[in-house]
Amino acid sequence: MQEASKKEAQRIGYAMVGGLIIGLIIHSTGQAHYVNYIKPIGTVFINLLKMVIVPLVFSSIYMSMTNLGTPEALGSMGRKAVGYYFATTVIAVFFGLILVNIINPGIGADLGTAGLQELSGDMATKVSEQKGLYETILGVMINAIPTNPAEALAGANILQIIVFAIFMGIVALYTKEKSQAITNVMASLEEMSLFLTHGIMKFAPIGIFVLMLDVMAKSGTSAIVSLSKYILTVVLGLSLHAVFLTIVASARLKKSPLHILKGVSAPLLTAFSTSSSAATLPITMTAVEENLGVRRDTAKFVLPLGATINMDGTALYESVAAIFIAQAYGIDLGLGQQVIIFMTASLAAIGAAAIPGAGLITMSIVLGAVGLPLEGIGLILAVDRLLDMFRTTVNVFGDAVGTIVVDSFLSEKEVQG
Numbered sequence: 001m002q003e004a005s006k007k008e009a010q011r012i013g014y015a016m017v018g019g020l021i022i023g024l025i026i027h028s029t030g031q032a033h034y035v036n037y038i039k040p041i042g043t044v045f046i047n048l049l050k051m052v053i054v055p056l057v058f059s060s061i062y063m064s065m066t067n068l069g070t071p072e073a074l075g076s077m078g079r080k081a082v083g084y085y086f087a088t089t090v091i092a093v094f095f096g097l098i099l100v101n102i103i104n105p106g107i108g109a110d111l112g113t114a115g116l117q118e119l120s121g122d123m124a125t126k127v128s129e130q131k132g133l134y135e136t137i138l139g140v141m142i143n144a145i146p147t148n149p150a151e152a153l154a155g156a157n158i159l160q161i162i163v164f165a166i167f168m169g170i171v172a173l174y175t176k177e178k179s180q181a182i183t184n185v186m187a188s189l190e191e192m193s194l195f196l197t198h199g200i201m202k203f204a205p206i207g208i209f210v211l212m213l214d215v216m217a218k219s220g221t222s223a224i225v226s227l228s229k230y231i232l233t234v235v236l237g238l239s240l241h242a243v244f245l246t247i248v249a250s251a252r253l254k255k256s257p258l259h260i261l262k263g264v265s266a267p268l269l270t271a272f273s274t275s276s277s278a279a280t281l282p283i284t285m286t287a288v289e290e291n292l293g294v295r296r297d298t299a300k301f302v303l304p305l306g307a308t309i310n311m312d313g314t315a316l317y318e319s320v321a322a323i324f325i326a327q328a329y330g331i332d333l334g335l336g337q338q339v340i341i342f343m344t345a346s347l348a349a350i351g352a353a354a355i356p357g358a359g360l361i362t363m364s365i366v367l368g369a370v371g372l373p374l375e376g377i378g379l380i381l382a383v384d385r386l387l388d389m390f391r392t393t394v395n396v397f398g399d400a401v402g403t404i405v406v407d408s409f410l411s412e413k414e415v416q417g
């Protein structure tokens, strides 16, 4: 790991801990509203990251296509990536289900004191509009093809941008000379986007400090206490999965677990404080390449795809939350229904957008599949922001480990550099 990125990660770490402690102090004084004066700094940081996503994803997917040389090479990489996503998501849900059945956080939970909140406004609309599993997965597949690429770019629809860039990249392979002008532009755009990402990273410590301060100062500690067993189950499950991912990465890269964790510390801390895999993407891309030696063409393709469809943390979270809700309502779920939760949670995570709170909305798919009350979401609403931080961190870690694993399975011939 380079000295500069080590220092950068350290600074981000200090900023996060500082924000956490000062935020808690402000919370205890009851003066959280003052944080609103500096909150825009955190929003500016997230906006800067979002600003770079579209040019970075479009140009890097296009360039990885043209560098790979053949559509077959992309196919091979794609198959390995999707195989990894699927396997690890299923394992994550498995961890979640085992733990929630051992700890039983919902048994005896009082719906009144556990913070049952009425679903209202935007949240209630989003939950009620959430489609069933079949429609959601079909929708993800059909809508992945942009009918208007300009709209996809303008709306920052990452999956559509990926698909369009792949098509353009394939065309470029067949029309080398004629497409050279665009390829040159894309190469420049990619370099410029990466340069910009490095610049934005300099701003990360202050952005992350403010984001953490804001969340901690405003978080309701009473809900945290009454839902502590549930929080513990989710965090324990996520930690277990993170350990599993670390072992996998360490084995494939033949490096120590510490080396892996240090290498991805900047994206993990950013994921924790932004709760968005998409916003973290530019930082994840630079970290796996520069600190963990993943070949650029692998990272360029596998990471944007992973950020969009691979969400181990969200899948685990949804399975635990669904069983918790059933337990709290005193509904006895048999093995068959737990299997349905196992499957729907794995798939619902694919449909979740890489933005804060998205997992809570696709939760309704899981609840609906086994006939649990949608209002149950109100039970976990109070601590969702907090748990989103943890699950997003695992989502991003899963994506990073995915690139390491896929890269390790690709030959020199399949990926050049």
Ligand code: ASP
Residues within 6 Å of the ligand: 275, 276, 277, 278, 311, 313, 314, 352, 353, 354, 355, 356, 357, 358, 359, 360, 388, 391, 392, 395
């Ligand atoms: N915030 C998560 C992410 O961006 C998605 C979720 O809400 O679970 O990865």
